[in-house]
Amino acid sequence: MSETKDKQQEMYAEKVRRAKVVRKIVLICIAIIALLFISVVTFGYIYIKSAVGPMNAESTETVNVEIPIGSSSSQIGRILEEEGVIKNGGFFRYYVRYKNETGFQAGNYELSQAMTLDEIIDELKEGRLLQEAELVFTVPEGLWLDSVANIIAQNTNHEKDEIIKLLSDKEYIKGLIDRYPVLTDDVLKEGIRHPLEGYLFPARYDFLDEDVSIETIVEAMIERTDKVVTKFVAAYPDHPYSVHETLTLASIIEREAQKEEDRYKISGVLYNRLDRNMKLQVDPTVAYAVGDHIYMTSYADLRVDSPYNTYMYAGIPIGPVANPGEASIKAAFEPEEIDYLYFYARYGGEVLYSNTYEEHNQIHQKYRHEWAEAEQSEENEGE
DSSP states (O other): OHHHHHHHHHHHHHHHHHHHHHHHHHHHHHHHHHHHHHHHHHHHHHHHHHHHSOSOTTOOOEEEEEEOTTOOHHHHHHHHHHTTSSSOHHHHHHHHHHTTOOOOOOEEEEEETTSOHHHHHHHHHHOOOOSOOSEEEEOOTTOOHHHHHHHHHHHSSOOHHHHHHHHTOHHHHHHHHHHOTTOOGGGGOTTOSOTTTTOSOOSEEEESOTTOOHHHHHHHHHHHHHHHHHHHHHHOTTOSSOHHHHHHHHHHHHHHOOSHHHHHHHHHHHHHHHHTTOOOOOHHHHHHHHTSOOSSOOHHHHTOOOTTOTTTSOSSOSSOSSOOOHHHHHHHHSOOOOOOOEEEEOTTSOEEEESSHHHHHHHHHHHHHHHHHHHHHHHHHHO
16 A cells, blocks of 8 residues: 555656656757847847948948939849948848838938938938939830830830840749749749730830840839738738739729729729639730730620630739729729620720629620721721
């Protein structure tokens, strides 16, 4: 009886000893994790403080820095880093985005390593333009990438083939993906015709140097798209579709709507059809699949086997079918809550909505002659 009691006491003592060892190990692990956390936070604080602070607070020398017209925040960051007035160009880009700083001006600046990052940003927003822009061109909303390349070629010394080649260079695009959050690997999916279709923001572009590189032009466009899209991504964190899918919807909206109010309604119709697993069946995707700006969609066109053809394949097509402007991007993020499942865009710009296919077909039959007449008129003018 006493032996059993002694064994029980020994077992209890062993459990107590083990429990102490476990507690000790747990406390050590907690202490290590706490130290690591403190170290990471401290390092992060020191790094940010260093990056935001002056490169050399004792410096009395100034550096002449030229910021060309059309420079993106990424390009400005690289220039400042190369000139030695900030530590990290990439940090500059994320810092100005975090602070929502905009309005940087082209010009010639006298900057110093003794200036903080905020002081440099304030200086860049003042702007002292050295000269008139040597290169100015405008890209309208809703163009295909091919047409954007035409505009660049017509206004620069670059050949269209050279521009298209760069816009199709996968290694170059992978580098852009690493730098711009708006770009993802979705743009390199098998079947995508032009990886950067939908990402070349339509706007006016001004450059000091008329011999500006294609890379500078392209990156200025993507920078603007990135800035616009980032704003809406932040506003709608629970948005149901990826950025690439949303830009694809925006491109369809851009090609279909001429009036501001129709953008949101057409977006609502597209969302309704997607929610019901209906094919989108929109003509701009067929035109893009065919590769021609057709007025009238034929039955043969509808049977073109392409991941862009929304009459053949359900869901959002593989990629954008044009380059949308901010209004259409906004509409793609903010669809109007309506019950309509169909819409028909008349030649003059009016958009008619309906709930049933029967109603939609009646509208289609009533007004389809307008597109046929417009197509014939264009053919006559071309003769």
